[in-house]
Amino acid sequence: xxxxxxxxxxxxxxxxxxxxxxxxxxxxxxxxxxxxxxxxxxxxxxxxxxxxxxxxxxxxxxxxxxxxxxxxxxxxxxxxxxxxxxxxxxxxxxxxxxxxxxxxxxxxxxxxxxxxxxxxxxxxxxxxxxxxxxxxxxxxxxxxxxxxxxxxxxxxxxxxxxxxxxxxxxxxxxxxxxxxxxxxxxxxxxxxxxxxxxxxxxxxxxxxxxxxxxxxxxxxxxxxxxx
Amino acid sequence: xxxxxxxxxxxxxxxxxxxxxxxxxxxxxxxxxxxxxxxxxxxxxxxxxxxxxxxxxxxxxxxxxxxxxxxxxxxxxxxxxxxxxxxxxxxxxxxxxxxxxxxxxxxxxxxxxxxxxxxxxxxxxxxxxxxxxxxxxxxxxxxxxxxxxxxxxxxxxxxxxxxxxxxxxxxxxxxxxxxxxxxxxxxxxxxxxxxxxxxxxxxxxxxxxxxxxxxxxxxxxxxxxxxxxxxxxxxxxxxxxxxxxxxxxxxxxxxxxxxxxxxxxxxxxxxxxxxxxxxxxxxxxxxxxxxxxxxxxxxxxxxxxxxxxxxxxxxxxxxxxxxxxxxxxxxxxxxxxxxxxxxxxxxxxxxxxxxxxxxxxxxxxxxxxxxxxxxxxxxxxxxxxxxxxxxxxxxxxxxxxxxxxxxxxxxxxxxxxxxxxxxxxxxxxxxxxxxxxxxxxxxxxxxxxxxxxxxxxxxxxxxxxxxxxxxxxxxxxxxxxxxxxxxxxxxxxxxxxxxxxxxxxxxxxxxxxxxxxxxxxxxxxxxxxxxxxxxxxxxxxxxxxxxxxxxxxxxxxxxxxxxxxxxxxxxxxxxxxxxxxxxxxxxxxxxxxxxxxxxxxxxxxxxxxxxxxxxxxxxxx
Ligand SMILES: Nc1ncnc2c1ncn2[C@@H]1O[C@H](COP(=O)(O)OP(=O)(O)O)[C@@H](O)[C@H]1O
Ligand SMILES: [Mg+2]
Numbered sequence: 001x002x003x004x005x006x007x008x009x010x011x012x013x014x015x016x017x018x019x020x021x022x023x024x025x026x027x028x029x030x031x032x033x034x035x036x037x038x039x040x041x042x043x044x045x046x047x048x049x050x051x052x053x054x055x056x057x058x059x060x061x062x063x064x065x066x067x068x069x070x071x072x073x074x075x076x077x078x079x080x081x082x083x084x085x086x087x088x089x090x091x092x093x094x095x096x097x098x099x100x101x102x103x104x105x106x107x108x109x110x111x112x113x114x115x116x117x118x119x120x121x122x123x124x125x126x127x128x129x130x131x132x133x134x135x136x137x138x139x140x141x142x143x144x145x146x147x148x149x150x151x152x153x154x155x156x157x158x159x160x161x162x163x164x165x166x167x168x169x170x171x172x173x174x175x176x177x178x179x180x181x182x183x184x185x186x187x188x189x190x191x192x193x194x195x196x197x198x199x200x201x202x203x204x205x206x207x208x209x210x211x212x213x214x215x216x217x218x219x220x221x222x223x224x225x226x227x
Numbered sequence: 228x229x230x231x232x233x234x235x236x237x238x239x240x241x242x243x244x245x246x247x248x249x250x251x252x253x254x255x256x257x258x259x260x261x262x263x264x265x266x267x268x269x270x271x272x273x274x275x276x277x278x279x280x281x282x283x284x285x286x287x288x289x290x291x292x293x294x295x296x297x298x299x300x301x302x303x304x305x306x307x308x309x310x311x312x313x314x315x316x317x318x319x320x321x322x323x324x325x326x327x328x329x330x331x332x333x334x335x336x337x338x339x340x341x342x343x344x345x346x347x348x349x350x351x352x353x354x355x356x357x358x359x360x361x362x363x364x365x366x367x368x369x370x371x372x373x374x375x376x377x378x379x380x381x382x383x384x385x386x387x388x389x390x391x392x393x394x395x396x397x398x399x400x401x402x403x404x405x406x407x408x409x410x411x412x413x414x415x416x417x418x419x420x421x422x423x424x425x426x427x428x429x430x431x432x433x434x435x436x437x438x439x440x441x442x443x444x445x446x447x448x449x450x451x452x453x454x455x456x457x458x459x460x461x462x463x464x465x466x467x468x469x470x471x472x473x474x475x476x477x478x479x480x481x482x483x484x485x486x487x488x489x490x491x492x493x494x495x496x497x498x499x500x501x502x503x504x505x506x507x508x509x510x511x512x513x514x515x516x517x518x519x520x521x522x523x524x525x526x527x528x529x530x531x532x533x534x535x536x537x538x539x540x541x542x543x544x545x546x547x548x549x550x551x552x553x554x555x556x557x558x559x560x561x562x563x564x565x566x567x568x569x570x571x572x573x574x575x576x577x578x579x580x581x582x583x584x585x586x587x588x589x590x591x592x593x594x595x596x597x598x599x600x601x602x603x604x605x606x607x608x609x610x611x612x613x614x615x616x617x618x619x620x621x622x623x624x625x626x627x628x629x630x631x632x633x634x635x636x637x638x639x640x641x642x643x644x645x646x647x648x649x650x651x652x653x654x655x656x657x658x659x660x661x662x663x664x665x666x667x668x669x670x671x672x673x674x675x676x677x678x679x680x681x682x683x684x685x686x687x688x689x690x691x692x693x694x695x696x697x698x699x700x701x702x703x704x705x706x707x708x709x710x711x712x713x714x715x716x717x718x719x720x721x722x723x724x725x726x727x728x729x730x731x732x733x734x735x736x737x738x739x740x741x742x743x744x745x746x747x748x749x750x751x752x753x754x755x756x757x758x759x760x761x762x763x764x765x766x767x768x769x770x771x772x773x774x775x776x777x778x779x780x781x782x783x784x785x786x787x788x789x790x791x792x793x794x795x796x797x798x799x800x801x802x803x804x805x806x807x808x809x810x811x812x813x814x815x816x817x818x819x820x821x822x823x824x825x826x827x828x829x830x831x832x833x834x835x836x837x838x839x840x841x842x843x844x845x846x847x848x
Pocket of ligand 2: 048049050173
């Protein structure tokens with residue numbers, strides 16, 4: 001097996017709903033290896049997104065609720081600034097609802113991660129975004145607004161955005177969940193292609209058939225991951 | 228940097244922030260207009276001081292400074308002073324030429340006895356003279372007088388055809404039936420002195436007389452009043468306080484009630500130009516005071532009016548009357564007189580020197596009035612320490628009513644409150660920034676709420692919390708700067724058009740009301756058309772627009788009907804002109820203040836944006 005890139009150890013995450021604690025993750029262990037395509041399967045509300053957000057440094061586990069580390073470094077040891085950089089350079093997110101900024105054009109949306117302090121810079125981002133969007137068949141859409149695009153086109157834009165800073169890891173949260181079967185398959189093919197080029201990918205889904213296409217699949221049940 | 232991109236997009240794709248821009252602009256414009264008008268007012272007060280009184284005034288009221296000529300020589304020698312001029316001021320009554328008949332009106336006037344040439348150098352008197360030529364309507368009056376005065380001479384120059392023409396022009400109907408030769412015969416048989424009588428009859432129609440006597444005789448006649456031919460004559464009269472070689476006086480423009488200021492700021496002379504002051508004379512009466520402070524017999528003198536002046540300061544133009552210095556000295560008993568023995572009035576025991584109640588001094592350009600004041604102070608010391616054969620001038624040490632003041636000091640009680648008022652206005656109106664600030668907080672708060680998801684997305688791609696704060700601070704800055712610039716533009720537009728706006732208010736133009744009503748009508752039609760679509764918002768906005776436009780239009784027409792409002796009443800604001808210069812330092816300060824306020828206001832929603840939990844923001848579509 002190749003080197004360990006992303007690791008979660010005994011991760012707990014509890015949400016508070018009013019006075020009640022809702023434990024969502026209760027001791028998740030996961031090892032993501034470099035270059036791997038890992039699928040995490042779970043029913044709706046099982047905590048897949050929560051886990052993905054933790055892996056991506058968008059959220060932190062409970063206090064004393066386990067560790068997440070990237071390339072041997074604990075995310076909890078990073079400063080806020082370093083964590084911002086981690087999100088900018090190390091991971092790219094793809095969401096079920098695309099989450100594009102409606103005021104920006106397709107190109108600007110895709111470039112955006114290049115413009116944040118940890119990003120590759122405007123010029124490089126423009127080149128890379130144009131190239132990616134071209135590769136994804138969106139070259140005629142660069143100046144369009146997201147609302148003028150179909151769901152599949154929006155998701156392709158979102159994937160281009162996730163890849164603009166050339167992160168080693170892509171975290172995809174039900175990327176096909178909102179698309180029809182045909183378009184979903186297209187998006188998956190695209191993700192496969194990028195994975196083939198050396199990207200480490202963690203994809204969460206409730207769809208067993210999608211999980212089956214991964215190198216390895218885990219099930220998230222009752223807040224724990226099982227094979 | 229993603230913030231400028233987002234800020235510009237948020238600004239350009241939304242209507243609501245433009246409302247904030249507009250609010251800021253209106254606030255800034257309001258402050259600029261108010262402060263500029265007040266500053267302009269203050270400036271007018273300051274500059275008018277110089278044109279009215281020069282830079283420094285030595286004053287010793289009522290009794291006057293003896294040997295003032297020596298003081299003036301002393302001051303003229305100062306390197307700081309351009310010129311000094313004596314003035315005797317007193318109050319008096321001016322019996323006006325109007326109305327026709329014996330019961331004339333009188334005006335209370337502040338009489339200034341001046342030496343016209345040096346007075347013009349110290350003040351701007353020469354430039355304030357109103358008349359550079361005889362107004363067309365008033366020329367006829369002068370000509371009528373000339374015809375009356377010179378009827379005999381004119382009659383002697385008439386030839387046979389002129390006789391016929393004059394006969395016809397003064398005919399009472401008895402010539403109607405007669406043929407041409409009979410009339411010629413009749414004309415040739417009239418006695419010689421009858422022509423002068425007939426010319427006098429016709430004097431009220433100078434145009435007819437002109438035709439009858441012919442161009443040459445007419446020009447000769449006009450030449451007898453130099454003012455009718457030469458435009459310099461009138462100005463010269465004013466500058467020398469003379470008319471036809473006689474001493475004359477120059478009243479302020481508003482002294483004569485026959486000068487009517489119309490609402491648009493121009494003047495009319497009552498009775499179609501008849502009561503043009505320089506065509507008349509007035510009687511000046513004063514109450515001299517003796518050396519012990521008692522009232523003496525009133526003194527009177529009849530003087531023609533040479534011209535009128537208009538300094539722009541209403542109070543001055545309403546009361547001041549310029550008269551030759553020696554005449555006022557005589558009227559106030561401040562002239563040089565022989566002193567006689569109390570027991571034997573034929574025995575001359577000495578002379579009392581002539582006096583001046585004020586000496587006005589003008590500073591060399593660039594010299595600070597305060598520096599001049601100090602120099603005049605010393606000059607006065609030298610002057611008062613000399614010994615004079617008859618009478619010593621008052622000394623600064625012993626005589627509290629002797630004062631040497633700059634114009635601003637003299638009017639401190641007047642200028643001070645205005646300055647304070649301006650600061651108060653500035654402060655009060657700056658409170659309107661709080662309103663625009665509150666508006667920005669509210670609008671941005673809503674935008675942050677609406678943009679929660681975007682903020683989550685930005686955090687997910689690596690934007691920091693402070694980065695998010697910057698988006699909204701920049702947004703606030705953009706709104707503030709845009710609004711401030713727009714406000715400066717608007718303030719400039721309103722301020723520099725103040726006179727026409729004022730004119731529009733005092734005399735509302737018809738077209739504006741018609742235009743507003745027409746616009747309301749068009750909007751109404753648009754509303755009716757739109758109402759078919761059944762949408763409520765355009766209908767509501769449209770009806771509101773119709774109401775506002777229609778209301779404004781009707782209001783304007785009503786105002787027009789009611790004769791307008793006089794906002795800048797010169798009787799209240801001292802000046803006949805509305806200030807129209809932008810106070811730029813204040814303007815830019817207001818603009819900067821507005822921009823800073825906007826950023827501060829934006830900081831509140833920005834902090835909220837930074838506190839948004841990205842995970843929660845991303846959870847839902
Ligand atoms: N911010 C939150 N506050 C309270 N409960 C939450 C919050 N986020 C997620 N949950 C709950 O945690 C559970 C897991 O959510 P999520 O990770 O979105 O599941 P999945 O992605 O598998 O559908 C759900 O029951 C959800 O209601
Ligand atoms: Mg989910």
